[in-house]
Every structure is written in structure tokens, then in C-alpha cells.
Amino acid sequence: MTLHETLSDQLGKGTLDPRLSGIIKLAILAVGGQGGGVLTGWIEDVARSQGYAAQATSVAGVSQRTGATVYYVEMAPHRPGDPVPVFSLMPAPGDVDIMIAAEMMEAGRAIIRGFVTPDRTTLIASTHRALAVSEKMVPGDGIAPAEEVRAAAEIAARRFIAADFDALAVRNGSVISASLFGALAGSGVLPFPREAFEAAIRASGKGVEGSLRAFAAAFEVAANPAAEAVAAPPSRTATAVSGPARLMAQWNALAARVSALPEPAAEMAMPGLRKVVEFQDLAYGAEYLDRLATVQARDSAEKGWVLTREAAKYIANAMAYDDVIRVADLKTRARRFDRIRGEMRVKDGNLLHLTEFFHPRAEEIVGMFPARLGAKVEASPKWMARLTRWFDKGRRLRTDSLRAFLMLHVLGGLKGWRRRTLRHAQEQAHLARWLETALAEVPRNYDLAVELIRCRRLIKGYSDTHARGLSKFDRVIAATLMIAGRDDAADWCRRLREAALKDEEGKALDGAIQTIRSFA
Incomplete structure (x- = not known):
């Protein structure tokens, strides 16, 4: 079957927008690290392999999270010997057939810029969030509501395909560019067979197996909209506690005190107890429950135990404050290194160099002193100025090195000293x-x-x-x-x-x- 016969067949079945029988205009919005350039290259390759002329351009944003890079591809059927079409260099509002957004807010920006229109645009978007700097800077909850973008996309787009393509890619050992490519193929909006898309991935020669797995998973999601793109996260269950018999007996006694609390308070008090015990020790957990009992004595069932429930949360947060000891402890835990290796996709043959940034103030240094001595030093402007001169400077510690790791590990092990500080x-x-x-x-x-x-x-x-x-x-x-x-x-x-x-x-x-x- 010739290219034009294929197009005619797809038009007859209604799977292809009639406008796509001419120049197809596709735009991608992605930020640094999301593989927008790789995705664009794959789309170019698959189009040319199927007898299309194609051109790709890109315009970078202002910076990584204040402006996404706009990748733009135009393609059209082209017979050998025919004149090559003259393509545009940038998308124009109201003139985009396929819009791919590598993050939910980028989909919103595409809609605002007019790239998504209800008469022609198929919008493919990942529902995950890569928070902007403006969202992270807000002291409270500064995260913009993704639900509003989804609602707008349902109205603005001719067809809207959405799933957490980032999580899907990670589960399959790849990156989001592969899963978005699979979603594009599964949508059926381009007149190319699945095999052509897969061939483009294989031809790249890098991370092929993982990319193909992510491609296949996303293909199924886009081809079957009713299917769940990402499995529901497992329910949070209480982590089993184990240890020496003597300590377990003490823990069980504390847990029994929590169970005796009114149900609304007990639900919050158990995580609070775990937090303060992990922060310090079992005796500290007993102090937490003593404080909570003081609050409960002033509360009543008529009020629904709201005061006790809120106190269970915020007393735990207050008791598990972030000091030098805690920060050092958290930075040297094995599970943190495992998490970083997973996020960076470190393989067995790779070396991971990890640099920690520290900027201690004089107050943090004095805070580690014995309480009486520290109070005297803190009250002395001369000593505080001296400590500021000695310590108030940026430091970088390579915790993949033995010396830096041991220094933090020893510092993080000073829980026994904390009560004296x-x-x-x-x-x-x-x-x-x-x-x-x-x-x-x-x-x-x-x-x-x-x-x-x-x-x-x-x-x-x-x-x-x-x-x-x-x-x-x-x-x-x-x-x-x-x-x-x-x-x-x-x-x-x-x-x-x-x-x-x-x-x-x-x-x-x-x-x-x-x-x-x-x-x-």
C-alpha cells in the first residue's frame, strides 16, 4: 500500500483528522532533563522513514523552570523528485495539530499561549508536576492546582490524552521522552505504524530496552484511555517495629498509651510517637505522650477531640526539630543514598559523587554548646562575631569520601549529647x-x-x-x-x-x- 493509499484509508476510518493529510504541525513543551530534544529527533526520524519531509526547530526558554523549551516539528508527505515544502520555524497560536506537554503546568501554558484549540489540536500531557521555583518559594502550600489545568484542557483540546507518563517511564527504567513517544504513537494521530516508532528508538542505540518498555506501556495507555496509566500507590500501613526485648517492652508500653487515647487523637499520635522516638529515644517518646496527656485533660468528647488531635501532630513536629545533629544524621543514612542512586538511575558500573552544601551560622554552632556555656557565648557580641567569622561561610563536603562521611556520621550520632545543648x-x-x-x-x-x-x-x-x-x-x-x-x-x-x-x-x-x- 502506498503512502497516499494509507492516508486515504485512515481518513476513511475516521482515525485521522482530515487536516493532517497536508502539513502536520506538532509542538512540544519540555524543560531541562525531560528529553525534549531526543523526543523531537525520534519524531523527525519516524516521519522521514515513512516518506515524509520533516523539519524540527527549538527555542529555549529563559531558564530551566521559568520558561520551557518549545520544540516544533512540521512534516508533510513528500515524493522523491517533488519540491520540498517550505516549513515554518515556530508554532503559531491556533495552528497546531498535536501538542505534547511534558508536565501538567506546561499543558496549561500551551493553552494560554493559544497552541491548543478545540477544532484541531490533540493534546498529550503528563499529569505529574515538576514544581516551578515560584511554587517552591512559598512558605506554605504554593503548588498551583493541576485540576484547573485538566478542566481547561478538556474544553480547549479536540482530544486530550493525559497520564503520569513520568512515573510510567521510571517504572520501566527509562525517561519521560520514551513514554511520551509511546503516547504519541498510541494516540493514532500520526499516520505511521507502531513498528516505525519502535524502529526510531532502536536506531538511536542508547537505552533502547528501557525506552521500548516505557514506549509500550504508554502506547497501551493512549490506545486504551480507560486503562489506568499508573497503578494506584500502595496504601500506607504501619511499619513493623523490631528490636531487643527490653526496648520492645518499652515501645509496646508507649504504643498502649496511644491506643488508650480517643480514636481521632490516636490516629495522629502514633505517627507522632514514631517521629519523636526516631528523633531521640524512647524516653523522649514518653515525654511526648505526657505533653499530649496534658492537652487531652483540657479537651472533651463534645468538641470531637480536635484540640488533642492537632496537638498530637504539632507537638511531635516541635519536639523533632532540625538541629545540626539531625541534619548530619539524615544526610548519612543508607536509605538516602539508595534514594539518590534510584533518582539518578545509577548503575552498578557507575560512580556516584555526592556533594553536600553547608552554610552554618554562629547560632547553629553555639546551639551545640552545653546550655549554660552556650547562653553566655550567645549573649556576647564579641564571641558571636568571632564564630561568624570562623564558620559563617559556604562549605562543600563530598560524602562519597571517607573523611567527610565519617565526620557527618559521628556528628549525627550525638543524640545522647542533644539534651545537654x-x-x-x-x-x-x-x-x-x-x-x-x-x-x-x-x-x-x-x-x-x-x-x-x-x-x-x-x-x-x-x-x-x-x-x-x-x-x-x-x-x-x-x-x-x-x-x-x-x-x-x-x-x-x-x-x-x-x-x-x-x-x-x-x-x-x-x-x-x-x-x-x-x-x-
Whole structure:
């Protein structure tokens, strides 16, 4: 069967848009590392192998996450001896037949730019998210809602094919370019047989087997829209605990205390107990449950144990703070190295060089001192300036080297020393003040007490991040107490917390506090 007979046959069956019998216009939006160039090359190769003339161009974005690279391919049937068509160099709004987006927000950008139209465009998009810098910078949840993009795509596109093609590729030992190529083939929008697409992958000669597996999986997803693109994640079950009999007996006693809590609180308290025990030891877990019992004693079933449930979460977070010891411990754990190897797809014959970046402040150094000595040093501007001069500089440690790894490993093993440090004393004192402030409001305004407990969400991270969060927390608490006697105090506390999470600089929080001062 000739090329034109194939086209006529597909047009007759209705599997090919009549517009695609002429010049086919295909655009790809992808960011660095997603293989957009490889995908474009495969599409060019398969088109030429099937008797088409093809041209591919690309225009890079401003940077990796502020602008995707636009890859553009035009192709048209071409008989030997006929004039070669003159192709365009860039896609034009309203003039794209096939749009491939390597990430969900890139699909949204394609729609906004007019590349996706309901009368002609087939949109193929991966539903996973590669967060933009603007999303990561927000102190709270800055992730843009992908559901809005999906809803817009259903309306904007002639046909919409969506699945988590990134996860599908990873499961098959490849990268997203292979799975998107499979989705393109499975969609049937191009008049080429599956074998031609697979031949293009084989001709590349790199990562062929993994690419073919990812291609085949994505092909089935696109060809059978009802099929699940990615299997549902396994349900989270409690991790079994094992250890010496003496320690297990202590753990079981703590677990029994959790089981005795009201069900809403127990559901949150068990992960909290695991977190603080892993952070320090079993005795620390007992302290956690003692604090939670203090909260429960002020709570009631009539209120649904909301206060105790929230306290179970945020007391655990407060007790498992990020100090130098914890950071060093996390960076030298075997499962972290395994995760990095998996993400980087390190094979047995590869060498992995891992560099850790450190920028300790004088406060982190003093925080490791004995509490009494540390307090004296922290109160001395001369000593703090000296420590800043010695330590406040960027450091790079190659933890694939024995010396750097052992240094962090030893530092991470100082859990027994932690209770004697200035940082631990400061954290315990701050935790006690926070709980006392919240519980004092229970008789007068239960909802306000709950919101004050939730304000602990503002404190997170390490070094400068922790300092900024702590400052915002203190300001929110102080502003809330200015209006604690009002009936709407709980609502204002929530607004202040949300304002604090809007931006790193705290400009929204400044505005909210000014509003409160205007009527307090």
C-alpha cells in the first residue's frame, strides 16, 4: 500500500483528522532533563522513514523552570523528485495539530499561549508536576492546582490524552521522552505504524530496552484511555517495629498509651510517637505522650477531640526539630543514598559523587554548646562575631569520601549529647510557652486554642529558614493575643497564619497585623 493509499484509508476510518493529510504541525513543551530534544529527533526520524519531509526547530526558554523549551516539528508527505515544502520555524497560536506537554503546568501554558484549540489540536500531557521555583518559594502550600489545568484542557483540546507518563517511564527504567513517544504513537494521530516508532528508538542505540518498555506501556495507555496509566500507590500501613526485648517492652508500653487515647487523637499520635522516638529515644517518646496527656485533660468528647488531635501532630513536629545533629544524621543514612542512586538511575558500573552544601551560622554552632556555656557565648557580641567569622561561610563536603562521611556520621550520632545543648533547652522552653498560651484559651475560646496550636506550622526547616519561621510565629501569636477577647479571634488567628505563609518576606503578614492594630 502506498503512502497516499494509507492516508486515504485512515481518513476513511475516521482515525485521522482530515487536516493532517497536508502539513502536520506538532509542538512540544519540555524543560531541562525531560528529553525534549531526543523526543523531537525520534519524531523527525519516524516521519522521514515513512516518506515524509520533516523539519524540527527549538527555542529555549529563559531558564530551566521559568520558561520551557518549545520544540516544533512540521512534516508533510513528500515524493522523491517533488519540491520540498517550505516549513515554518515556530508554532503559531491556533495552528497546531498535536501538542505534547511534558508536565501538567506546561499543558496549561500551551493553552494560554493559544497552541491548543478545540477544532484541531490533540493534546498529550503528563499529569505529574515538576514544581516551578515560584511554587517552591512559598512558605506554605504554593503548588498551583493541576485540576484547573485538566478542566481547561478538556474544553480547549479536540482530544486530550493525559497520564503520569513520568512515573510510567521510571517504572520501566527509562525517561519521560520514551513514554511520551509511546503516547504519541498510541494516540493514532500520526499516520505511521507502531513498528516505525519502535524502529526510531532502536536506531538511536542508547537505552533502547528501557525506552521500548516505557514506549509500550504508554502506547497501551493512549490506545486504551480507560486503562489506568499508573497503578494506584500502595496504601500506607504501619511499619513493623523490631528490636531487643527490653526496648520492645518499652515501645509496646508507649504504643498502649496511644491506643488508650480517643480514636481521632490516636490516629495522629502514633505517627507522632514514631517521629519523636526516631528523633531521640524512647524516653523522649514518653515525654511526648505526657505533653499530649496534658492537652487531652483540657479537651472533651463534645468538641470531637480536635484540640488533642492537632496537638498530637504539632507537638511531635516541635519536639523533632532540625538541629545540626539531625541534619548530619539524615544526610548519612543508607536509605538516602539508595534514594539518590534510584533518582539518578545509577548503575552498578557507575560512580556516584555526592556533594553536600553547608552554610552554618554562629547560632547553629553555639546551639551545640552545653546550655549554660552556650547562653553566655550567645549573649556576647564579641564571641558571636568571632564564630561568624570562623564558620559563617559556604562549605562543600563530598560524602562519597571517607573523611567527610565519617565526620557527618559521628556528628549525627550525638543524640545522647542533644539534651545537654543550648538548642534543646531553647526548643523545650519555646514549646512549653506555646502550649501554655494555647491551653490558657481553652475555657474562654476553644476554637482559638485550636488555631494557636496550628500556628506551630509556621516553624520548620533549618538555619535561616527556621529563624524566619520562628519570627513569623512569634508575631502571629503576639498579634492574636491583642484581640484574644473578641468572638472572632480564632478567625483572625487563622488569617494571620495564612498571611504568614503567603510570602517569604512577610509582607502579607505585615498588612494583616496593621489591620489588627487599627481596631485592637
